[in-house]
Amino acid sequence: MKGKILVIEDNEQNLYLIRYILEDCDYEVFSAWDGKEGIELAASLLPDLILLDIQLPIMDGYAVARKLRENRDLADTPIVAVTSYAMPGDREKAMEAGCSGYIEKPIDPDTFEVQVGKYLSMKVNKERRQ
Numbered sequence: 001m002k003g004k005i006l007v008i009e010d011n012e013q014n015l016y017l018i019r020y021i022l023e024d025c026d027y028e029v030f031s032a033w034d035g036k037e038g039i040e041l042a043a044s045l046l047p048d049l050i051l052l053d054i055q056l057p058i059m060d061g062y063a064v065a066r067k068l069r070e071n072r073d074l075a076d077t078p079i080v081a082v083t084s085y086a087m088p089g090d091r092e093k094a095m096e097a098g099c100s101g102y103i104e105k106p107i108d109p110d111t112f113e114v115q116v117g118k119y120l121s122m123k124v125n126k127e128r129r130q
Ligand code: MN
Pocket: 009, 010, 011, 053, 054, 055, 056
């Protein structure tokens, strides 16, 4: 296994596609349908990377990212916002909330794994420096 990835995503089709691509690339994929479940799962799993949908029920992705960053064990975990919201300022909002980066929907199966791999290597580099 190349690493544990937690996907917080409420859209079944998006989750299916993400899981399909990542499992095919030998990642171990875990998923949550909403922020509350995602935060709990992240705390127990301590994944190598979190993919976070921004449009989620109850708690939006920005609130989820802030909450995830309150957990010291997840302080260095790359959190990547995945959203179709291509609104100006959205990227900044995601970064302010604690996200490490941003992948735009619709997901491009040809580039998705490379994008995810880039964010995963952020954590690896950080660990090597310590
Ligand atoms: Mn959504």
